[in-house]
Amino acid sequence: MASPSPKPNETVALPDPLREAVGQLLLAMADDEVLLGHRDSEWVGHAPILEADIAMASIAQDEIGHAVLWYSLLQELGWPDPDRMAYFRDPPEFRNATLVELPKGDWAFTIVRQFLFDFAEKVRLEALMASAWTPLAEAAAKVRREETYHLMHSRAWVLRLGDATEESHRRMQAALEQAWPHALGLFEPAPGEILRVEAGIQPPEAELRARWEAEVRPILEAASLRIPEAEPVYGGRHGRHTEHLDALLADFQMVARSGLGETW
Amino acid sequence: MGDTQWPVYEVFLQEKRGDPHVHVGAVHAPDPEMALLLAKEQFVRRGRCISLWVVPAEAIYASRAEEAEELFASALEKEYREPRGFRVTERVRRWMERHGQSLPEAE
Amino acid sequence: MLMYRIHGQAVPVPEQAPPPQEGPEYEARLAEFEARIARGEKIEPTDWMPEEYRRQLIRMISQHAHSEIVGMLPEGKWIPHAPTLRRKLILIAKVQDEGGHGQLLYRAAETLGITREEMIEALLAGKAKYSVVFNYPTPTWADVAAIGLLIDGAAVVNQLMLAQGSYGPYARAMKRICYEESFHIKQGYDAFVALATGTPAQRQMMQEAVNRWWYPALMLFGPPDRDSVHTPTLLRWRIKTKTNDELRQEFVDQYAPMVLRLGLTIPDPNLRYNPETGHWQFSEPDWEEFWRVIRGDGPCNAERMAARRRAHEEGRWVREALAAKAAQRTNGGGNGRYAVAGL
Structure with missing residues (x-):
């Protein structure tokens, strides 16, 4: 698996309270990506048109690939290996925002969720490229490049479906109502934010959220979609999830936890 | 049932700098921008690409197969247009042999 | 007029009535067409071709495309349950390729x-x-490995042959597909070996999947030559270059040893190597069952079609919306950026 493999003279090690705090950030990012990738992959073979099926499968692979990168960085900090992390934790140990655990829904929900997530990832990665911790800054730069396509893809879909037909508008608006509060949950500070901000690892989540809103609002408006007034759904970054995560992980971990073998 | 069939866009891919854009296939897409986004995933999942074109298939005008033979026929006497129509090197070599000519040694 | 539109409509629009399918003019054209094939030249979409050639190709290529699309389902079912992140990525990529192959094949048929x-x-x-x-079920993870090795293996044997065929667009699609399929077999064999060399429970799982998939793999090549009504025509026009039975033999010779080498068995008491012929002898699949499943009475026909119909119906509003949106836009065509790299 592609791991960031830090250069020998580069210090990966972090002093302890900060190590734990950085770990919490990576955990949030990795869990977000792996679960979103899983949800996207549920479209493979079932998308509205063949070309869209193929594109969604690539996005699913990219998200899972990013998760592996973040899990590998966590492993450098002393956490278990990526497969252990993805397959052998229970729902309360996951630190993803609830947005990514919600069922795949219709194509409108998938597109809206992906759009909100892609832009959140964009502002996060751009901020992390300036992180004081070099391995994180380098990994962020790498992932950011791959996000370019995702941004174009989800923006193009939102701009088209938002006001194409009455039905597409209705579905997109409903999807936005459902996804928006959970998307705000992407900016719920993971434990240890103060330490991270002080050490220059990341800017405060509130700042990222503001940058994100500045990016997504004009596009949603251009797509004739109304942005709901809603309180964020928090809890994910502290292990509090919807019932959908239980079902998702039961699917996800079924074979790995079957007890039939160690290696697959 | 009847459904909306998206139009076809022909896809041209340039692998690396200096290469021509080569026809690699086609996608069904609602508009050119989406065609480009969808073509990227269908034709650049593996391998290299530095530039991609999509062209509405209906913009393509093609020669007719029945007329191809005459249309693209090249008569024998046009050999003067081909590089192989000139046997210069051989004539120079023969002249040199006949006159005992050799190249002055390079310093 | 020298030029005429071929792509505006999917059907090349002839300016005169279609040429007759009999009589001296037809005979002359047919002779020319067959001579071209005999010389090993490819036939291209705008060339004259007998209606039967067109009909057979549409039948074969569209069936092939449908197989890729329906074939996404039995394996796709296991994407959510893939036991490691690497296997999950590989399986998504593999099923995605099948969609991609379907797309290329539909285009070739178009x-x-x-x-x-x-x-x-x-x-x-x-x-x-x-x-x-x-139309056969995939009850365990090991079925993914069995399909990856046996079904993809059989598909490649078949497709390498089709890549030599006479119709240009089909042969070109096949070349590209065969390249990607070699990745499919590698990943299938890799997953297969992981289970066959794993715990006793994993080995047993793999064995049971081999038992399920051996005969379907043999069926993939189609009915025996004696019952294959299309074969003589297909061979004459080089739509196929080998018979179903020849391909089946090639597959058994290549893949039976790969299974046996790992100490697994193949559910055929008659399977043995014949040193005199240099080939493996094997039992034919149950052709009664084959015809039954073709007619729609297989274990999963209804499930597969229901899944495809659902995706098609649920996606209808999306296809319609984008078509409507495209119609709203004042579409001048290009963005004038063709000389600028980048999207």
Whole structure:
């Protein structure tokens, strides 16, 4: 698996309270990506048109690939290996925002969720490229490049479906109502934010959220979609999830936890 | 049932700098921008690409197969247009042999 | 007029009535066509071709395309449950390729004057065939490995032959597909070996999957030559270059040893190597069952079609919305950026 493999003279090690705090950030990012990738992959073979099926499968692979990168960085900090992390934790140990655990829904929900997530990832990665911790800054730069396509893809879909037909508008608006509060949950500070901000690892989540809103609002408006007034759904970054995560992980971990073998 | 069939866009891919854009296939897409986004995933999942074109298939005008033979026929006497129509090197070599000519040694 | 539109409509629009399918003019054209094939030249979409050649190709290519699309389902079912992140990525990529192959094949068929929409409607209406093997169930993770090795292996044997065929667009699609399929077999064999060399429970799982998939793999090549009505014509026009039975033998010779080498068995008491012929002898699949499954009475026919119809119906509003949106835009065509790299 592609791991960031830090250069020998580069210090990966972090002093302890900060190590734990950085770990919490990576955990949030990795869990977000792996679960979103899983949800996207549920479209493979079932998308509205063949070309869209193929594109969604690539996005699913990219998200899972990013998760592996973040899990590998966590492993450098002393956490278990990526497969252990993805397959052998229970729902309360996951630190993803609830947005990514919600069922795949219709194509409108998938597109809206992906759009909100892609832009959140964009502002996060751009901020992390300036992180004081070099391995994180380098990994962020790498992932950011791959996000370019995702941004174009989800923006193009939102701009088209938002006001194409009455039905597409209705579905997109409903999807936005459902996804928006959970998307705000992407900016719920993971434990240890103060330490991270002080050490220059990341800017405060509130700042990222503001940058994100500045990016997504004009596009949603251009797509004739109304942005709901809603309180964020928090809890994910502290292990509090919807019932959908239980079902998702039961699917996800079924074979790995079957007890039939160690290696697959 | 009847459904909306998206139009076809022909896809041209340039692998690396200096290469021509080569026809690699086609996608069904609602508009050119989406065609480009969808073509990227269908034709650049593996391998290299530095530039991609999509062209509405209906913009393509093609020669007719029945007329191809005459249309693209090249008569024998046009050999003067081909590089192989000139046997210069051989004539120079023969002249040199006949006159005992050799190249002055390079310093 | 020298030029005429071929792509505006999927059907090349002839300016005169279609040429006759009999009489001296037809005979002359047929002779020319067959001579071209005999010389090993490819036939291209705008060339004259007998209607029967067009019909056979549409039948074969569309069936092939449908098989790729329906074939996404039995394996796709296991994407959510793939036991490691690496296997999950590989399986998504593999099933995605199958979609990509379906897309290329539908396109190749479209060059013959049928639209993708018509082919898909025929499939969903239950009027089109696809490979019988995808109507068998995949109850365990090991089925993914068995398909990856045996079904993809059989598909490659078949497709390497088709890549030599006489119709240009089909042969070109096949070349590209075969390249990607070699990745499929590698990953299938890798997953296969992981289970065959794993715990006793994993080995047993793998053995049971081999038992399920051996005969479907043999069926993939189609009915025996003695019952294959199309074969002589297909061979004459080099739509196929080998018979079903020849390909089946090639597959058994290549893949039986790969299974046996790992100490697994193949559910055929008659399977043995014949040193005199240099080939493996084997039992034929149950052809009664084959015809039954083709007619729609397989273990999963209904499930597969229901899944395809659902995706098609649920996606209808999306396809319509984007078509409507495209119609709203003042579409000048290009963005004038063709000389600028980048999207």
